[in-house]
Amino acid sequence: MEDGTSEEPGSCAVTDDDPFQWDARQNCEVRQILDRIADKWSLLVIALLERRTMRFTELKKEIDGVSQRMLTVTLRQLERDGLVHRYVHATVPPRVDYSLTDLGCTLHDTIKPLVAWTETYQEQIISARAAYDRAVATG
Amino acid sequence: MEDGTSEEPGSCAVTDDDPFQWDARQNCEVRQILDRIADKWSLLVIALLERRTMRFTELKKEIDGVSQRMLTVTLRQLERDGLVHRYVHATVPPRVDYSLTDLGCTLHDTIKPLVAWTETYQEQIISARAAYDRAVATG
DNA sequence: CGGTATCCTGCACGATACTG
DNA sequence: CAGTATCGTGCAGGATACCG
Numbered sequence: 444m445e446d447g448t449s450e451e452p453g454s455c456a457v458t459d460d461d462p463f464q465w466d467a468r469q470n471c472e473v474r475q476i477l478d479r480i481a482d483k484w485s486l487l488v489i490a491l492l493e494r495r496t497m498r499f500t501e502l503k504k505e506i507d508g509v510s511q512r513m514l515t516v517t518l519r520q521l522e523r524d525g526l527v528h529r530y531v532h533a534t535v536p537p538r539v540d541y542s543l544t545d546l547g548c549t550l551h552d553t554i555k556p557l558v559a560w561t562e563t564y565q566e567q568i569i570s571a572r573a574a575y576d577r578a579v580a581t582g
Numbered sequence: 583m584e585d586g587t588s589e590e591p592g593s594c595a596v597t598d599d600d601p602f603q604w605d606a607r608q609n610c611e612v613r614q615i616l617d618r619i620a621d622k623w624s625l626l627v628i629a630l631l632e633r634r635t636m637r638f639t640e641l642k643k644e645i646d647g648v649s650q651r652m653l654t655v656t657l658r659q660l661e662r663d664g665l666v667h668r669y670v671h672a673t674v675p676p677r678v679d680y681s682l683t684d685l686g687c688t689l690h691d692t693i694k695p696l697v698a699w700t701e702t703y704q705e706q707i708i709s710a711r712a713a714y715d716r717a718v719a720t721g
Numbered sequence: 722c723g724g725t726a727t728c729c730t731g732c733a734c735g736a737t738a739c740t741g
Numbered sequence: 742c743a744g745t746a747t748c749g750t751g752c753a754g755g756a757t758a759c760c761g
Contacts, residue, residue, distance in 0.1 A: 472704045473697065480696070481620030499723055510755055515724065525710025536722040537761085546706060553699040557619070558612065560692040565611045567685060571664025638743055649735055654744065675742045676741085 479524060484509055484517040486554065489543065492527060493551045496542040526550060618663060623648055623656040625693065628682065631666060632690045635681040665689060 479485055487506050491497060497505070503514055518541060521527035526547035532538040543551065618624055626645050630636060636644070642653050657680060660666035665686035671677040682690065 472708065473700045476700045476704060476707060477625065477697070478622070480700075481622075483617070483620075486616065503723095511724075512756090513754065516754090523711050523714040524707050525714075526707075531723095534722095535761090537724085539723065546703060546710075549703070550699060553696055557692050557696060558616075560689060561612045561615045561619075564685060564688070565615060568615060568663050568665075569611065571685075572662050575662040575664075642743095650744075651736090652734065655734090670743095674741090676744085678743060 476524075479520060480550070480554070482517065482520075484513060485521060488514075488517055488521060488541075489526065489547060489551050489554070490558075492541055492543045493548065496540050499539050499541070502541065521547070615663075618659060619689070619693070621656065621659075623652060624660060627653075627656055627660060627680075628665065628686060628690050628693070631680055631682045632687065635679050638678050638680070641680065660686070 484506065487509075488502060491502060491505055499514070499518075502518075503509065503511065506514065509517075518527060518529070522529050525544055528542050528544050528547075530540045530542070532540070623645065626648075627641060630641060630644055638653070638657075641657075642648065642650065645653065648656075657666060657668070661668050664683055667681050667683050667686075669679045669681070671679070
């Protein structure tokens with residue numbers, strides 16, 4: 444496995460007088476977890492699994508563009524973090540079902556507003572970009 | 583500038599009968615925006631600027647670990663997306679102030695619960711990882 | 722079917738040097 | 742001070758091949 448799994452026990456004690464002290468530290472647990480959430484595929488997997496249990500191949504087909512390798516890696520990370528449950532049926536050919544854990548569900552609920560925000564303001568962002576690009580082009 | 587600025591007008595029309603149709607598409611605006619949010623430094627910059635206007639050097643000092651280049655790139659992206667405002671004082675030596683736009687503020691408000699979630703469940707995630715690693719080691 | 726193991730490549734990013 | 746421009750490189754991640 445290539446994944447360095449760099450862990451360094453949380454060097455982030457968070458002096459709690461400031462709720463955003465987290466931002467300045469590296470190897471902060473919060474940052475590690477946000478990185479997972481930030482991951483290109485994780486969100487998609489979580490969103491899909493929130494609806495129903497899915498098999499590996501179903502996920503792969505649904506998340507068009509993901510390589511088999513990256514889907515595997517993503518699912519392993521999510522499983523390791525306790526966000527996704529993996530059930531291997533003892534059949535042949537093998538069948539593996541993935542589903543969200545309770546923790547994964549709470550995360551999904553937390554993410555929903557973020558997706559909603561994005562949908563609400565995407566037009567605004569697009570026009571902001573256009574305006575910026577125009578300004579730059581003009582000089 | 584190295585940044586490809588790959589734009590492709592939103593090939594994501596989002597058939598709205600399914601709020602999570604967004605997940606399957608690439609070059610979806612939602613995904614592009616999430617990628618920005620997901621960015622390693624963007625969140626930190628937004629969190630810092632939500633508190634007060636800051637100068638370039640202040641940000642650089644505060645976000646320990648960021649290179650000058652990456653801070654510049656990050657700020658430019660955020661400015662282009664209309665999340666951050668950049669004000670250049672006509673003085674010498676130059677002085678540049680960064681602050682959140684209204685849009686940036688709404689984004690920060692939306693992100694807060696996510697950070698809170700992370701802080702709430704980080705212990706649970708850490709122990710989930712430990713359990714997973716133990717299981718793997720055991721075989 | 723649901724993975725691993727291996728190789729290879731692009732580009733994200735750091736380091737460094739220069740500038741208005 | 743607040744950037745740009747240029748070069749070098751590590752590693753994330755795709756492509757491919759093989760396996761229980």
